[in-house]
Amino acid sequence: MSRKLILITPDKSIDITPIVGNITLDSDIDTLGQSLSFDLANSDTKFFPKNPCDLGHIVVLTNGSKELYRGIIVSEQKDGRYHIAYRSFDFAFHLNQSTVVYQFNKTVAANAAEAIKKICKDFGMSIGSILNMSPVIKKIYIQESPAAIIKDIIDQVEKQLGFKILMEMRGGKLYIEKRNDLVVDDTFQLADNLIKNKIIDAIGDPTRHRSIEEMRNSIKIIVRGEKDTYTVKATANDKSLIDKYGLLQHTETIDEEDIAKARTIANNKLKELGRVFEDNSIRLIGHDDVRAGRIIQLNEPITGITGKWLIKSVMHTISGGQHFMDVNLGVIT
DSSP, X not given: OOEEEEEEOXXXXXXXXXXXXXXXXXXXXXXXXXXXXXXXXXXXXTTSOOOOOOTTOEEEEEETTEEEEEEEEEEEEEOTTSEEEXXXXXXXXXXXXXXXXXXXXXXXXXXXXXXXXXXXXXXXXXXXXXXOOOOEEOEEEXXXXXXXXXXXXXXXXXXXXXXXXXXXXXXXEEEEEEGGGOBOOOEEOSSTXXXXXXXGGGOEEEEEEEEOTTOOOEEEEEEEOGGXXXXXXXXXXXHHHHHHHOOOEEEEEEOGGGGGGHHHHHHHHHHHXXXXXXXXXXXXXXXXXXXXXXXEEEEETTTTEEEEEEEEEEEEEEETTEXXXXXXXXXXX
């Protein structure tokens, strides 16, 4: 299969692949949405193709019949060497760039799924699927981006329910799913007439960094009372980690209405923070399904990057018919 970059203008669709140079596709676990950058040559000579790209146009990256990315051109940079660089963002762009006010309080309460659906409806965001999330949201958001609000809602759900959630855009639609349900197939195929190979057979530049700087092996959940008094409502400790590394404590404040969930919140927070943190990186032959927030299985015996890992960020580079990716990995929590 061959990748193509299609430009969609108000009047027509154009395959701009022949005039495009490098393409990079980025995703990061801390950011809702992906960005795609590309460059093309430009000249005012008589027979050189006219540049059809402009701000606000849509670009679609495909691989055969599969759509990999769809986004809006948001910036253009020209230089004196007849080179033009464009950057685009997928349709989460509007959720990231706007600021809004939402009031989910005792009067206007909504469960997490309903709150997110309302935000998406207000901004004309198409929904692919949203996980059923029952925790009720009671919070007022002022001058925050819709993307930040959605992320905060997801954080609240994760604390209460104890599992991780993935948000990502596909084909211009928002999907919110359990993270562990999205494990990348660890094979790649250079061409339709060639056999499939394992990603683990082509790992380059592995780097592994381990640290206990962010570890917390003791959790206290407190509630603020009258006259600025605080009461500890739940604790969770990992004795083996305390004995090995010393006491590293995290304190978190919750609202009074969440007191019944204090024990669950403490245990989930200990599960998240009670560990050795890792920040690892590798370079691989490109794989279209590798995106931030998904899970990948590897076996790199020299550094020990073995087993299932969380993809924290990835940069795909497509140039001259070759596809590589630089992947940043973390421990699954």
